Amino acid sequence: MQITFNPNIKDVFDGYIESIEAISLEVSDRYFNIQKRLDEVKAISVVLMKTPEEEMVKFNELYANAQASYSRVSSILIDFIGERAFWKRQLIMANKIYNRAKNYLLTTDTLKNLRNKSLQEARVEDELYLVASLISTIKGALEDIKDMVEIAVVKKEELDNAITNMNRQQRIVESLIGLGYHVRTNR
Secondary structure, rough: OOOOOOOOHHHOOOOOHHHHHHHHHHHHHHHHHHHHHHHHHHHHOOOOOOHHHHHHHHHHHHHHHHHHHHHHHHHHHHHHHHHHHHHHHHHHHHHHHHHHHHHHHHHHHHHOOOOOOHHHHHHHHHHHHHHHHHHHHHHHHHHHHHHHHHHHHHHHHHHHHHHHHHHHHHHHHHHHHOOOOOOOOOO
């Protein structure tokens, strides 16, 4: 999204133009990257073995995979939380720009001559639609990131439960070995 400014109010954006352009350029790139990480989280799954004692090597690989997946989801969850903080800061900046421009516009003679508050607000929205659009996009991204955090938390809990079950299976297999049962270790 490329932002252009109405020349009549460009001075309102002095000091903020670079920031808002950076925000608008970063929106799609950052969002694409976090969406890829969400896809990665969704793709992770662990299917427990019904009889791990029949194939210990396969069980050990599955167990290691579950632990690695748990670590990866934890890392992605931390990234999502960091992203949420980033987007909140960008929303604050975009809101500051919007409010500063809105206050400026409301003091101009053109808007003062409009007696109806609704007409004034409509005019402000018309003049600042690009900034308002950016704010809306950032709010949407924040809602999406909130959902992504929840999905990652659920996936992390799912993996934690799988690892707990695998720990139980491992203890059962160790008990079987201790009792002298034969456990297959070859592939």
